[in-house]
Amino acid sequence: MSLVSRSTADGAWVVGLDVGGSGSRLAARRPGAPSSSVAAPDVTLTGRPVAIGPAGSDAVDVVRDLLARFRAHVPSLDADGVAAAAVGATGLASLVRDPAELHAVLRAALPPTAENGVGAVTGPMTTPTSSSTPRDPVLDVRPGSGPPTAVAADAVTAHLGALGGRPGAVVAVGTGAIALGTDLRDVWHRVDGWGHLLGDLGSGSWIGAQGLRAAVAAHDGRDNGGSTALLAAATERFGPVPAWPGRLYTRADRAQVLASFTPDVAAAAHDGDTVARQVLAGAGTHLATTLAAALVDGVPPLAAATGGVLAIGPLLTGAFRARLAVLRPDVELVDAAGTPLDGALHLAARLATEPGAVVGHAPWLTLGTPHAPPTDPTDPSDPTDRAPDPAPADPHPTEED
Amino acid sequence: MSLVSRSTADGAWVVGLDVGGSGSRLAARRPGAPSSSVAAPDVTLTGRPVAIGPAGSDAVDVVRDLLARFRAHVPSLDADGVAAAAVGATGLASLVRDPAELHAVLRAALPPTAENGVGAVTGPMTTPTSSSTPRDPVLDVRPGSGPPTAVAADAVTAHLGALGGRPGAVVAVGTGAIALGTDLRDVWHRVDGWGHLLGDLGSGSWIGAQGLRAAVAAHDGRDNGGSTALLAAATERFGPVPAWPGRLYTRADRAQVLASFTPDVAAAAHDGDTVARQVLAGAGTHLATTLAAALVDGVPPLAAATGGVLAIGPLLTGAFRARLAVLRPDVELVDAAGTPLDGALHLAARLATEPGAVVGHAPWLTLGTPHAPPTDPTDPSDPTDRAPDPAPADPHPTEED
Numbered sequence: 001m002s003l004v005s006r007s008t009a010d011g012a013w014v015v016g017l018d019v020g021g022s023g024s025r026l027a028a029r030r031p032g033a034p035s036s037s038v039a040a041p042d043v044t045l046t047g048r049p050v051a052i053g054p055a056g057s058d059a060v061d062v063v064r065d066l067l068a069r070f071r072a073h074v075p076s077l078d079a080d081g082v083a084a085a086a087v088g089a090t091g092l093a094s095l096v097r098d099p100a101e102l103h104a105v106l107r108a109a110l111p112p113t114a115e116n117g118v119g120a121v122t123g124p125m126t127t128p129t130s131s132s133t134p135r136d137p138v139l140d141v142r143p144g145s146g147p148p149t150a151v152a153a154d155a156v157t158a159h160l161g162a163l164g165g166r167p168g169a170v171v172a173v174g175t176g177a178i179a180l181g182t183d184l185r186d187v188w189h190r191v192d193g194w195g196h197l198l199g200d201l202g203s204g205s206w207i208g209a210q211g212l213r214a215a216v217a218a219h220d221g222r223d224n225g226g227s228t229a230l231l232a233a234a235t236e237r238f239g240p241v242p243a244w245p246g247r248l249y250t251r252a253d254r255a256q257v258l259a260s261f262t263p264d265v266a267a268a269a270h271d272g273d274t275v276a277r278q279v280l281a282g283a284g285t286h287l288a289t290t291l292a293a294a295l296v297d298g299v300p301p302l303a304a305a306t307g308g309v310l311a312i313g314p315l316l317t318g319a320f321r322a323r324l325a326v327l328r329p330d331v332e333l334v335d336a337a338g339t340p341l342d343g344a345l346h347l348a349a350r351l352a353t354e355p356g357a358v359v360g361h362a363p364w365l366t367l368g369t370p371h372a373p374p375t376d377p378t379d380p381s382d383p384t385d386r387a388p389d390p391a392p393a394d395p396h397p398t399e400e401d
Numbered sequence: 402m403s404l405v406s407r408s409t410a411d412g413a414w415v416v417g418l419d420v421g422g423s424g425s426r427l428a429a430r431r432p433g434a435p436s437s438s439v440a441a442p443d444v445t446l447t448g449r450p451v452a453i454g455p456a457g458s459d460a461v462d463v464v465r466d467l468l469a470r471f472r473a474h475v476p477s478l479d480a481d482g483v484a485a486a487a488v489g490a491t492g493l494a495s496l497v498r499d500p501a502e503l504h505a506v507l508r509a510a511l512p513p514t515a516e517n518g519v520g521a522v523t524g525p526m527t528t529p530t531s532s533s534t535p536r537d538p539v540l541d542v543r544p545g546s547g548p549p550t551a552v553a554a555d556a557v558t559a560h561l562g563a564l565g566g567r568p569g570a571v572v573a574v575g576t577g578a579i580a581l582g583t584d585l586r587d588v589w590h591r592v593d594g595w596g597h598l599l600g601d602l603g604s605g606s607w608i609g610a611q612g613l614r615a616a617v618a619a620h621d622g623r624d625n626g627g628s629t630a631l632l633a634a635a636t637e638r639f640g641p642v643p644a645w646p647g648r649l650y651t652r653a654d655r656a657q658v659l660a661s662f663t664p665d666v667a668a669a670a671h672d673g674d675t676v677a678r679q680v681l682a683g684a685g686t687h688l689a690t691t692l693a694a695a696l697v698d699g700v701p702p703l704a705a706a707t708g709g710v711l712a713i714g715p716l717l718t719g720a721f722r723a724r725l726a727v728l729r730p731d732v733e734l735v736d737a738a739g740t741p742l743d744g745a746l747h748l749a750a751r752l753a754t755e756p757g758a759v760v761g762h763a764p765w766l767t768l769g770t771p772h773a774p775p776t777d778p779t780d781p782s783d784p785t786d787r788a789p790d791p792a793p794a795d796p797h798p799t800e801e802d
Binding site: 224 | 590591592593595596597598599600610613614617621622623624625642645646649650655659690691693694697728
């Protein structure tokens with residue numbers, strides 16, 4: 001595998017997908033084509049969110065649908081070829097039955113370039129399984145065909161998008177909150193992302209839950225922490241307090257229900273409600289603590305935060321910056337350069353041009369190329385690094401309305 | 402309805418049931434029989450916990466099974482008669498489809514005394530519905546027959562058991578936490594009991610969740626709140642941290658899973674772990690705040706706490722007492738006189754001897770007598786008082802091992 005950069009074939013596509021709990025996106029561009037002199041993707045498609053059923057996530061189906069639409073959208077795709085494709089998916093290691101299925105779907109749906117499609121490859125990852133057999137009969141399924149592929153946890157694509165592919169630490173804040181500190185080679189340290197019952201501190205679900213607790217405290221006449229403003233807002237959204245448990249505990253998407261109250265907390269804080277302001281400041285402080293904990297030895301002191309919750313603004317981000325400056329004054333905090341979709345596209349482009357520079361590390365990032373079997377875990381001794389991402393930590397906005 | 406006390410017929414039974422998420426119990430005694438000169442119940446049976454399914458709680462089936470076993474246990478029951486029966490049930494207003502079903506099951510399964518069985522009654526509560534038709538063919542189902550009945554939320558029977566039927570406020574602490582302040586006539590003020598996502602502050606599920614968060618904080622290397630002792634204990638109980646989300650978010654009984662860690666938090670605290678001690682002290686403080694908020698105008702300054710979580714001891718109860726003394730120095734805090742089962746038995750005995758003294762207040766307490774239709778809500782103007790108890794606030798021990 002070459003460590004030397006190469007340019008992609010003229011006109012070949014790189015394809016990135018972001019598959020999450022609040023929606024899915026595909027972006028594709030042709031870096032070598034004259035018309036792609038601007039950075040904007042040539043194609044952007046949006047799809048449905050993944051659904052979680054008894055068998056886990058249906059991310060494979062979401063990806064297959066997006067790819068079929070992409071093929072329909074680009075009639076010249078077979079002629080153009082695909083230089084590489086990458087997916088960032090929520091709940092990768094626990095809710096997606098097998099990342100190899102995602103590799104197989106990508107490879108089955110996307111044509112290789114003349115260059116990367118030369119070799120037919122053996123190995124389980126490149127042999128379509130029954131569940132990954134495309135339903136679209138126009139697809140030409142050839143084991144071993146297809147471009148190089150990368151399948152990453154959404155925490156990884158959020159990282160790549162926010163830091164533009166540089167090593168460092170990124171905290172992604174949506175319905176959940178997860179930080180990943182990595183040198184993109186050997187060190188992959190995850191912090192939080194444990195879901196709304198065990199963590200996700202400072203996330204949309206956390207902010208919403210804190211706001212609802214302040215509302216019931218006011219309802220109950222408790223001595224501490226009540227907010228009549230939040231009670232009024234929550235009553236408007238969810239009805240009278242006694243109805244709330246029935247509208248929450250019966251739902252499978254409880255974290256999303258909690259997070260749906262976050263815009264009300266933000267609005268109350270902007271209107272001056274003290275409790276709401278404390279919740280937002282607490283969220284910022286938690287997120288800084290999470291990010292600081294991801295900056296372990298071996299991770300450069302470069303960091304960013306990404307995700308829609310940050311749009312709440314200075315009431316949250318001010319506390320975030322202040323706390324991070326106390327915990328890690330040496331760290332350079334930069335604005336997020338891009339989204340998780342940008343990160344997926346970056347990953348695909350990197351795979352196309354510098355395949356040897358992309359290092360897989362299961363379950364965070366696995367690679368499938370026509371010239372090599374899929375990567376295995378590189379450091380099985382550290383269970384943290386092999387941590388699944390079982391609580392869908394959606395780094396996207398939680399503001400649902 | 403007479404306000405004058407009367408004694409129960411010699412040899413007639415009073416029957417109390419406590420139907421909860423961790424198990425169910427029936428106790429029966431004959432206050433007028435010579436052999437019942439001691440306070441101990443003559444019969445005590447234990448049954449299974451209620452199960453929560455798509456249609457709600459199966460409390461009706463649990464009660465029917467316990468009553469059938471009671472009938473089998475007391476061959477003389479039809480001759481003896483039942484002076485009154487009372488049930489305290491978890492999740493009464495939201496998870497039990499219809500409290501009237503519980504009344505109907507009680508009345509169908511239990512024979513009246515010669516005195517209270519005279520009148521046949523009409524009305525929906527005394528007409529068995531299809532779902533309340535006993536499956537045991539030995540039961541003699543006669544609409545309108547049966548003893549006076551009371552169906553109460555478990556918060557009410559916990560209150561009656563803890564204060565021996567006196568007005569005041571009681572906080573019941575198990576997997577959940579709920580306080581009820583009442584004069585047992587007009588004022589019924591509920592505080593908390595909103596379930597593990599919205600409240601239940603200081604409960605077993607709260608303590609367990611705080612302990613698990615301290616464990617993941619240590620695992621992640623967070624700057625604040627981590628406890629390696631709790632991490633070690635939680636790893637022993639639940640396996641490595643990355644497996645926890647999969648062992649928690651897939652479960653329907655998440656509150657019980659969280660609460661199952663409470664004994665480990667207590668053990669770590671007793672071994673001197675600072676974080677664990679802070680969690681227990683925080684629980685005590687929360688419970689005092691909850692109890693104080695239940696002591697609204699019209700409720701005498703008499704209070705108690707009840708439930709297995711209190712067995713953790715002074716690390717929790719010391720903080721509880723200290724905080725209550727600050728919030729309400731005028732309140733007399735007494736030890737709980739009895740359990741929710743004692744409360745159900747007390748309610749049945751009261752209904753037998755002083756029926757006019759028992760005032761129903763839906764959904765907390767509804768009455769069914771052979772001589773009157775079931776009570777309706779007495780104060781529909783206050784939505785708090787009509788609050789359902791949708792989050793099963795089980796006032797029983799959470800120590801599951």
